[in-house]
Amino acid sequence: MTNILDIFKYEFILRAIISSIFCGICCGIIGSWIVLLNIPFIGIAISHAAFAGSILGILLGINPLFTAAIFCLLTSFIIGPLTLKINLSPNLSMSIIFSVFLGLAFIFLSLIKNNKSEVFNFFWGNILTLSWEMVWIMFILTIILILFVIVYNRKIFIILFSNEIAQSVGIKYKAMFYFILGLCGIVVTLNLNTIGGLLIFSLIVTTPLSAYQLARSVREMYFLSSMFGIISCVLGLVVSYYLNLPSGSTIVLFSIFILVICRLLSFKQGEKVL
Amino acid sequence: MPSAIEIKGLTFNYNKKNLLKNINLNINEGEFYSIIGPNGAGKTTLLRLILGLIKVSKGTIKVFGQEVNKNNIFKIRRVIGYVPQYVSIDKKFPTTVKEVISIGRISLKNTFERWMKEDENIINYVMKMLNIENLSTRLIGELSGGELQKVLIALSLSKKPKILLLDEPTSNLDPKSQNEILDIIESIYSVKNITTIFVTHLLSHIPLSCRKIALLKEAEIFYDGFIEDSIGLLPKLYDYPVDINIIKGKIHIHVGKEKIHL
Numbered sequence: 001m002t003n004i005l006d007i008f009k010y011e012f013i014l015r016a017i018i019s020s021i022f023c024g025i026c027c028g029i030i031g032s033w034i035v036l037l038n039i040p041f042i043g044i045a046i047s048h049a050a051f052a053g054s055i056l057g058i059l060l061g062i063n064p065l066f067t068a069a070i071f072c073l074l075t076s077f078i079i080g081p082l083t084l085k086i087n088l089s090p091n092l093s094m095s096i097i098f099s100v101f102l103g104l105a106f107i108f109l110s111l112i113k114n115n116k117s118e119v120f121n122f123f124w125g126n127i128l129t130l131s132w133e134m135v136w137i138m139f140i141l142t143i144i145l146i147l148f149v150i151v152y153n154r155k156i157f158i159i160l161f162s163n164e165i166a167q168s169v170g171i172k173y174k175a176m177f178y179f180i181l182g183l184c185g186i187v188v189t190l191n192l193n194t195i196g197g198l199l200i201f202s203l204i205v206t207t208p209l210s211a212y213q214l215a216r217s218v219r220e221m222y223f224l225s226s227m228f229g230i231i232s233c234v235l236g237l238v239v240s241y242y243l244n245l246p247s248g249s250t251i252v253l254f255s256i257f258i259l260v261i262c263r264l265l266s267f268k269q270g271e272k273v274l
Numbered sequence: 275m276p277s278a279i280e281i282k283g284l285t286f287n288y289n290k291k292n293l294l295k296n297i298n299l300n301i302n303e304g305e306f307y308s309i310i311g312p313n314g315a316g317k318t319t320l321l322r323l324i325l326g327l328i329k330v331s332k333g334t335i336k337v338f339g340q341e342v343n344k345n346n347i348f349k350i351r352r353v354i355g356y357v358p359q360y361v362s363i364d365k366k367f368p369t370t371v372k373e374v375i376s377i378g379r380i381s382l383k384n385t386f387e388r389w390m391k392e393d394e395n396i397i398n399y400v401m402k403m404l405n406i407e408n409l410s411t412r413l414i415g416e417l418s419g420g421e422l423q424k425v426l427i428a429l430s431l432s433k434k435p436k437i438l439l440l441d442e443p444t445s446n447l448d449p450k451s452q453n454e455i456l457d458i459i460e461s462i463y464s465v466k467n468i469t470t471i472f473v474t475h476l477l478s479h480i481p482l483s484c485r486k487i488a489l490l491k492e493a494e495i496f497y498d499g500f501i502e503d504s505i506g507l508l509p510k511l512y513d514y515p516v517d518i519n520i521i522k523g524k525i526h527i528h529v530g531k532e533k534i535h536l
Contacts, residue, residue: 036364151386154376157369157377157380158380161377162361164361165361165377168327168356169377169433170348171381212366215368217368218368218369220368221368
């Protein structure tokens, strides 16, 4: 028992656990939007934009998180008009953006002549190296997200339910949709340091998908999704520490394990195919 | 009677093709108006233009004297209840029937406006009116086509609209559900006297309360006025033989296998 509790003696572990909780909540909330809007590709498009942005930051010698954030927000604000104005399916527009940023990422990568290891930190993340400053930023982001959900809960529900109904009843769909995409971009950017650009895609889809199997309302989905996110992050972190595994990958594997259990317990089994 | 919807010289182009050509239509407050035409005539497009979901290419649409444009659109949508022909809904979406009906009330509220007892009462009243109180806690994915259609009508009514736009509300339903929906539409009109625009491609689906129709074909309205005066024009609508008989003072119309009694 004392061995298990030993982990909490280290300040860097404490920081990692606290930020895991914030990461779980944020991913749970934006993931619920992503799953209910059926736009899973947004995760992969934004995470690759962040990856390209961070490489550009390293290349130019400025804070990579800053350039990553710009690229993420840019992606969010390109996907919106592409989807709504050009009438392209969101997943198709995101696939195009994903390809563009992956191409840019590799061009930027080829231009880095020195040590490329810093780049791969953004791929896989390293939650154990987070600073208190970063923990505070994640705390503020979590509070902003929770407040947004509380204030706009009913209107977000309509947007998630059906865009045609949302528009016909007079909801300002476009503004809300862009804002939701923007928040997704910010959450992905700030989690580049925790579980990394590639693995966050998995976390923002799997934990809400687990909640989707059991929830009877969108509120329940936010709650379950956040809980599953926190459990995956904290368990993944502790287990990875003891078994000396990469934390991001362990977190994602835990989230997949929860998904399998939820699917087995789900009442929404649907029709069986012959 | 004041005009509820006034359409003047309306043209709508899509991909350089005229989907609607020089449409002029005046629908007065409290009127029940049916727009009839074959598939692809432009009926749904016309409703979407009234709601401002798509932009007019030429001409104007006024709703209670206010032109449908960027500045007024959210105000106009607040007074219109719309039942679309088809809504793509995720069958596993985690929500109940009552929550879906509440969308109509939510859409009228400002960001910090609270949910009132009155909202709850209106939702309960609408569910009672449509006889769907027993569905209240059911998940949306568990409903049949007819039940879902009733829920969508309830959603539009919960807004207490001044205008009701019904886009082929009976399509894709079995005959029993079709009749149920038509009876509901009749009773809404007789109780509430809401200005109603009913779109259909089947003459037999025109509710009895409807006295005026517009016949729409190949993007143009070639008749609008009282239903009785349109009978001679019906063969032109479908390019199909139409039999008209008067039996015991009632007009019986046969379009192919379809029978209409006026």
